[in-house]
Amino acid sequence: MSETPPVLAQGLQLDERQRAMLTEMGVRLWWPEPEASVVVAPVPAPVPAIAPPTPRPSAAAPVAAPTSPVVRPPQAPVAPKPTAPLVPSSLSHLDWPALQDSMRACTACPLSQGRCNVVPGVGDHQRPDWLVVGEAPGEQEDRQGEPFVGAAGQLLDKMLFAMGLARGERVYITNVIKCRPPHNRNPEPAEVAQCSPFLQRQIELLQPRIVLAVGRFAAQSVLALAGVDEATRSQPLGKLRGQVFRLPTAQGPVPVVVSYHPAYLLRSPAEKGKAWADLCLAMAQLKPST
Ligand code: URA
Numbered sequence: 001m002s003e004t005p006p007v008l009a010q011g012l013q014l015d016e017r018q019r020a021m022l023t024e025m026g027v028r029l030w031w032p033e034p035e036a037s038v039v040v041a042p043v044p045a046p047v048p049a050i051a052p053p054t055p056r057p058s059a060a061a062p063v064a065a066p067t068s069p070v071v072r073p074p075q076a077p078v079a080p081k082p083t084a085p086l087v088p089s090s091l092s093h094l095d096w097p098a099l100q101d102s103m104r105a106c107t108a109c110p111l112s113q114g115r116c117n118v119v120p121g122v123g124d125h126q127r128p129d130w131l132v133v134g135e136a137p138g139e140q141e142d143r144q145g146e147p148f149v150g151a152a153g154q155l156l157d158k159m160l161f162a163m164g165l166a167r168g169e170r171v172y173i174t175n176v177i178k179c180r181p182p183h184n185r186n187p188e189p190a191e192v193a194q195c196s197p198f199l200q201r202q203i204e205l206l207q208p209r210i211v212l213a214v215g216r217f218a219a220q221s222v223l224a225l226a227g228v229d230e231a232t233r234s235q236p237l238g239k240l241r242g243q244v245f246r247l248p249t250a251q252g253p254v255p256v257v258v259s260y261h262p263a264y265l266l267r268s269p270a271e272k273g274k275a276w277a278d279l280c281l282a283m284a285q286l287k288p289s290t
Contacts, residue, residue, distance in 0.1 A: 022162050025155065025265075027276045091201045096125055099201055103178050109194045111179035111187075117145035121174030121202065122167065129170045129286060131208035132156070133199065134261065135217040136177035138184055147173050152263040156214070159262065163279055172206055174199065176221040192221060200225055207251055210285050212278075215261030216240075222247065222256055241278050244285060257282040 094102055103120045106112060119137040140150040148156045157167055165171045177187045177195045187195075199221070203211070213222040216237040223233035223240070226247040233240070237260065246253035259278035260271055 022276065025158050025162060025272050025276070027162075027272050091197050092204075094201060096205050099198070099205065103198050106178070106194075106198075109179075109191045111177070111181060111191055114182050115179040116142045118178050119145055119147050119175060119180070120178055120198075121172055122146050123172035124168055124170055125172055125206055127207050128172045129209045130165060130172070131203065131206055131211045132160075132171060132173045133211060133213045133218045133222055134173070134175045135215050136175050136184075136187055137180040139180065141175075142180035147175050148262070151266060152261065155262040155266060159275070159279060162276070163283060172202075172208065174202060176218055186217065196221060196225065203247070203254070204249060207249070208254060210282055211247060211254055211256045212282050213256060213258045215264065218261070219258035222258070226256055241274065242281065244281070255282075255285040257285070 091099065091102065100120055104118045106118065112118075117137075119141050134148060134156075137147060138150055138152075141147050141153075147153070156173070160166060160171060167173065176199055177191060178198060179195075181187050181191070203225070211222060213219045219237055219240050220233045223245060224230075226245050228245060237258065240258045241260070243257075245256040245258075247256050257278055259282075260268075260275045265272050265275055
């Protein structure tokens with residue numbers, strides 16, 4: 001197992017299986033002595049909390065956040081650029097099944113020619129608490145038509161489990177790009193421009209309580225949808241994490257937290273503690289305000 005710096009666990013209520021799963025993720029926890037002063041490193045200094053999301057009947061996230069978040073004010077709308085994502089009027093009236101059909105039938109960019117399957121997403125689509133957004137399908141995802149089924153997906157499942165979630169329960173998982181780029185290359189801006197409206201319509205229909213964007217590419221794409229300016233969203237992921245952004249929707253702003261991609265965490269297990277801090281920050285956004 002990888003040695004990672006221990007992560008503060010004060011205030012966490014984890015059952016045995018969740019502890020085992022964090023251990024599996026490579027996250028080591030420590031609890032301070034009663035008299036010890038608490039020092040938490042992963043996120044910057046606190047600023048005022050955002051307005052709580054619209055209350056829902058679903059249970060609050062089970063684990064406390066280790067720190068207060070940095071919260072960005074709502075971003076002013078930005079003028080669309082040629083590649084800026086928009087929900088075209090052709091998508092804005094689609095319901096969930098029609099949106100699925102539309103994605104599966106899409107031939108708007110060359111990625112459609114090389115795919116085995118379109119990968120729209122998987123999970124709870126009845127107003128899930130969580131929307132997890134990755135980059136694009138890989139080889140196995142293309143073959144199976146489901147996101148995050150490879151090694152990175154297995155780690156993502158462990159991360160979800162550690163948060164008291166499971167694939168398909170209170171969480172929907174998707175990617176910015178719905179078709180596999182050849183040789184897993186980075187998606188081109190034109191491909192993102194073609195595909196982002198699908199993600200945007202998914203968000204409108206799903207109405208998640210929080211969006212977790214994993215990896216720099218997903219972070220940049222989701223923050224573009226949120227109207228975050230280019231200079232900000234082009235920063236390295238390490239600078240974007242530890243903050244709560246807001247994605248404007250018809251139902252109100254949805255918090256967005258970004259974190260490392262599970263594939264990166266497999267290559268850099270020492271960063272798993274930071275990823276766990278991001279997940280705690282995200283979970284804290286779902287806590288009841290009282
Ligand atoms: N990486 C992603 O970003 N998405 C997947 O579906 C699989 C791997």
